[in-house]
Amino acid sequence: MMTKQDIRKMLRRGGQQGSPDEAFALQQALDGNKLLRNAQIVMAYCALPDEVPLEPLFQKWIDEGKSILLPRVVSGTTLQIHHYTAPNQLEVGAFGIMEPTGKIFTDYAKIDVVIVPGMAFDKQGHRLGRGKGYYDRFLSLCPQTYKIGICYPHRLLDQVPVDAHDILMDAIMTI
Ligand SMILES: Nc1nc2c(c(=O)[nH]1)N(C=O)[C@@H](CNc1ccc(C(=O)N[C@@H](CCC(=O)O)C(=O)O)cc1)CN2
Numbered sequence: 528m529m530t531k532q533d534i535r536k537m538l539r540r541g542g543q544q545g546s547p548d549e550a551f552a553l554q555q556a557l558d559g560n561k562l563l564r565n566a567q568i569v570m571a572y573c574a575l576p577d578e579v580p581l582e583p584l585f586q587k588w589i590d591e592g593k594s595i596l597l598p599r600v601v602s603g604t605t606l607q608i609h610h611y612t613a614p615n616q617l618e619v620g621a622f623g624i625m626e627p628t629g630k631i632f633t634d635y636a637k638i639d640v641v642i643v644p645g646m647a648f649d650k651q652g653h654r655l656g657r658g659k660g661y662y663d664r665f666l667s668l669c670p671q672t673y674k675i676g677i678c679y680p681h682r683l684l685d686q687v688p689v690d691a692h693d694i695l696m697d698a699i700m701t702i
Pocket residue numbers: 539572573574575578598599600606622624644645656657658659660661662
């Protein structure tokens with residue numbers, strides 16, 4: 528079995544971005560998810576180049592009355608969660624990822640849905656992240672929250688290696 532590191536290396540060498548058509552189709556599919564439709568407080572992410580962009584959905588969700596949360600990297604281990612209300616509340620953060628400058632949010636149990644980025648997923652709900660454990664640590668703080676992993680079709684693998692600390696997704700969305 529390939530290690531997580533082997534798979535990350537392989538994925539970095541292979542194709543990165545999905546096509547704009549794939550991104551659009553995935554955004555539509557995600558936006559149609561019933562639990563997300565009904566969610567009030569949603570944690571999303573600002574995408575890296577090989578992840579499905581969610582930013583085109585943010586304003587729609589805000590118009591629908593949802594609260595949007597985004598992560599900030601605050602140390603080598605920890606994410607801090609902040610409100611997002613408008614594009615001018617983003618700045619370039621760690622790893623070149625856009626990060627929110629809005630109010631901090633700590634009421635983790637109130638988050639209805641987390642949309643989780645990943646380098647790859649498998650159908651069993653396992654996620655391959657970027658190897659720093661940020662999301663596993665954060666997701667362990669909101670065990671009741673519905674977790675949706677989303678990826679381009681070429682990033683849905685047959686099997687992703689699993690460690691004891693890995694948190695399982697409740698749904699994997701791809702096309
Ligand atoms: N969109 C998005 N936001 C996120 C994450 C993520 O995976 N995706 N994170 C999830 O944890 C946190 C940031 N963690 C990250 C951890 C490692 C790398 C990283 O290694 N990037 C380069 C290699 C850079 C290097 O190590 O020199 C890469 O993947 O090629 C990026 C982000 C918080 N925000």
